[in-house]
Amino acid sequence: MSLRVVAPGEAHAAHKRNPGFPLDLDWVERVRMNRSALERRAATLPARRTVKKDWQIAWLLKAVTFIDLTTLNSDDTPGRVERLCAKARNPLRREIVEGLGVANLDIHPGAVCVYHSFVKTAVDALEGTNIPVAAVSTAFPHGLAPVETKIKEIEASVADGAKEIDIVIERGMVLTGDWQGLYDQVRAFRKACGEAHIKTILGTGELATLTNVAKASLVCMMAGADFIKTSTGKEKVNANLPTSLAMIRMIRWFAEETGIEIGYKPAGGIATAKLALDYMALMKEELGTHWLQPHLFRFGASSLLTDIERQLEHGLTGHYAADYRQPMV
Numbered sequence: 001m002s003l004r005v006v007a008p009g010e011a012h013a014a015h016k017r018n019p020g021f022p023l024d025l026d027w028v029e030r031v032r033m034n035r036s037a038l039e040r041r042a043a044t045l046p047a048r049r050t051v052k053k054d055w056q057i058a059w060l061l062k063a064v065t066f067i068d069l070t071t072l073n074s075d076d077t078p079g080r081v082e083r084l085c086a087k088a089r090n091p092l093r094r095e096i097v098e099g100l101g102v103a104n105l106d107i108h109p110g111a112v113c114v115y116h117s118f119v120k121t122a123v124d125a126l127e128g129t130n131i132p133v134a135a136v137s138t139a140f141p142h143g144l145a146p147v148e149t150k151i152k153e154i155e156a157s158v159a160d161g162a163k164e165i166d167i168v169i170e171r172g173m174v175l176t177g178d179w180q181g182l183y184d185q186v187r188a189f190r191k192a193c194g195e196a197h198i199k200t201i202l203g204t205g206e207l208a209t210l211t212n213v214a215k216a217s218l219v220c221m222m223a224g225a226d227f228i229k230t231s232t233g234k235e236k237v238n239a240n241l242p243t244s245l246a247m248i249r250m251i252r253w254f255a256e257e258t259g260i261e262i263g264y265k266p267a268g269g270i271a272t273a274k275l276a277l278d279y280m281a282l283m284k285e286e287l288g289t290h291w292l293q294p295h296l297f298r299f300g301a302s303s304l305l306t307d308i309e310r311q312l313e314h315g316l317t318g319h320y321a322a323d324y325r326q327p328m329v
């Protein structure tokens, strides 16, 4: 695989947005996922992955461009967000970039992801770059607020400069099979986003079955989601490979039926370079290398970059750096 690094802003501008489609309840009812088959398939992945040493460095550099560099803590401060943005501007230490001979490549994370309150801070801190700011809006992480309140939050995030909005769906709508209600909300959120891209967070660990995960994925895509995302990072069970397979296969089906390419964002608990490579291998095997671009694939991750930087340094020097040499914030 060659290393073609796409600057996040460029990819963002180039991507054709999902216009949304009418809700087809027949299709939703027909969706079925077989958990044990998906688990068996997921179990084959690490063994089949054959990303050898040099390629591994290329894949890890590419992985950096997929990260939505995230801070979503109740004790976030403007200072922490500014430090995260400084890291986004220079995600890898100079010695690593120069040692690998990639100083000429524009390697940056896909976005910086923050709570609504910090959108302005992040936009200011990233001025002059083409790194978009993503906001988690709509009463993150539970999504339980009046729909009008959630729409106002999206509008406020867009007004403050967010180019991507990560909304959370109401899990109860999935658990009760209220597909029309879910579709109507996502449609309304999509409208409130205007030109901003919309990622729909399903909270997959709270949806009970993989069939529910797949149905919710489909309804969100029909309603105009540009990305489907697994988790808020706050559920007991966050992203994993079998759940990812259920979602990715719905993305594949949707692309075949409509010609529209929807992005995938696993999030929560993805903290090691090795796991990131497993997800990339999954995307490559199920959707093809075309999907390995920042406008179609992201990791929602707060600490993944630290491990990628460690692995890159190891690839370069044969030694692991101490954690304090790669502070995130």
Ligand SMILES: O=C[C@H](O)COP(=O)(O)O
Pocket: 070, 072, 231, 232, 233, 234, 267, 268, 269, 270, 271, 300, 301, 302, 303, 304
């Ligand atoms: O969407 C992003 C997640 O909140 C990040 O989760 P993490 O802190 O487990 O990486």
